[in-house]
Amino acid sequence: MTQKKQKILVAISGGVDSSVTAALLVREGHDVAGAFMKNWSDEADSCTGECGWQKERQDAMRVAATLGIPFHTFDFEEQYRANVVEYMVREYAAGRTPNPDVMCNKMVKFDLFLRRAEELGFDMIATGHYARIEREPNGTARLLAGVDTNKDQSYFLHQLNQQQLAKTFFPIGNLQKAEVRTIAREFALPTAEKKDSQGICFIGKVDLREFLAQKIPARAGPIVTTDGKVVGRHRGVAPYTIGQRHGFGVGGSAPYFVVEKDMRRNTLVVGHEDDEAMLFTNTLFATDAHWISGASPSFPRICEARIRYRQPLESATVIASQGGVRVDFKNPQRAVSPGQFVVFYDGATCLGGATISEKL
Numbered sequence: 001m002t003q004k005k006q007k008i009l010v011a012i013s014g015g016v017d018s019s020v021t022a023a024l025l026v027r028e029g030h031d032v033a034g035a036f037m038k039n040w041s042d043e044a045d046s047c048t049g050e051c052g053w054q055k056e057r058q059d060a061m062r063v064a065a066t067l068g069i070p071f072h073t074f075d076f077e078e079q080y081r082a083n084v085v086e087y088m089v090r091e092y093a094a095g096r097t098p099n100p101d102v103m104c105n106k107m108v109k110f111d112l113f114l115r116r117a118e119e120l121g122f123d124m125i126a127t128g129h130y131a132r133i134e135r136e137p138n139g140t141a142r143l144l145a146g147v148d149t150n151k152d153q154s155y156f157l158h159q160l161n162q163q164q165l166a167k168t169f170f171p172i173g174n175l176q177k178a179e180v181r182t183i184a185r186e187f188a189l190p191t192a193e194k195k196d197s198q199g200i201c202f203i204g205k206v207d208l209r210e211f212l213a214q215k216i217p218a219r220a221g222p223i224v225t226t227d228g229k230v231v232g233r234h235r236g237v238a239p240y241t242i243g244q245r246h247g248f249g250v251g252g253s254a255p256y257f258v259v260e261k262d263m264r265r266n267t268l269v270v271g272h273e274d275d276e277a278m279l280f281t282n283t284l285f286a287t288d289a290h291w292i293s294g295a296s297p298s299f300p301r302i303c304e305a306r307i308r309y310r311q312p313l314e315s316a317t318v319i320a321s322q323g324g325v326r327v328d329f330k331n332p333q334r335a336v337s338p339g340q341f342v343v344f345y346d347g348a349t350c351l352g353g354a355t356i357s358e359k360l
Contacts, residue, residue: 133170243334285356
């Protein structure tokens with residue numbers, strides 16, 4: 001995994017993946033310390049009434065104590081609210097569907113955390129992501145998908161740059177999830193049997209509609225079919241996602257799905273299975289393209305791509321177009337959602353990605 005002894009700060013979240021990350025680096029003989037990031041404190045545990053971060057931090061501290069390594073706590077809540085939560089709310093309010101996990105990695109874990117580690121004199125940072133980094137002889141770092149295809153998190157890491165990758169280790173990227181659990185038991189880590197966390201990065205599993213209702217003034221409006229028939233009322237367009245099949249409160253024998261979010265008219269457009277073709281397109285336009293190598297490729301770039309996490313990779317051609325990129329897929333893609341990310345691959349290598357602006 002690593003050769004030369006390094007001073008490494010591990011982001012320990014209180015979960016099993018980051019716990020094993022720290023354990024593996026300790027076993028390799030590195031000078032390891034752990035650190036917990038407090039990024040959110042609004043949501044209280046329904047059983048204890050305490051904020052979730054407190055329990056997670058306790059678990060992280062127990063892991064550090066088990067491994068006999070120093071432990072730090074960083075409070076990034078103010079920056080997290082500004083760079084991740086406000087971004088998420090702003091995107092939903094504009095009718096788009098954001099991905100806060102991508103922004104959290106870009107702005108918090110591999111920016112704030114990395115800079116704090118450098119200030120404390122650490123050579124490298126390490127996280128429990130299921131991804132790999134391959135370092136070329138010329139110093140260029142390549143981001144690779146994790147070996148466990150069901151857990152691969154390269155999609156969420158596609159915004160990282162060369163400076164960040166040069167300072168980062170992903171020790172569990174070569175492992176299957178089952179192997180990570182086994183190693184956790186071997187080290188007798190207190191998180192060995194802990195369930196994986198779900199939901200929004202650091203905020204956890206929350207009711208998105210209720211969460212956004214606190215941030216975006218709800219405006220009730222009509223739910224209409226593709227032929228203009230009013231079939232119900234929504235409490236606010238923002239939380240819905242293109243292709244969503246539930247949560248309308250609209251009766252009928254056949255299920256509806258979201259075809260369009262018309263923010264200007266405050267209208268949710270839905271369709272039946274006969275309208276399914278309206279969800280598909282071979283082409284999308286994306287902006288703010290980011291290339292991990294640091295240089296734009298020669299266009300057209302034939303590669304593979306996905307428009308959402310865990311979607312199978314699809315053959316695509318990327319073409320420079322009017323301040324962004326046009327992505328032509330070989331096969332039609334369902335429910336292209338503005339605000340989400342299209343991420344590009346060459347085999348296992350993640351090339352980068354761009355923010356979806358519209359389907360064409």
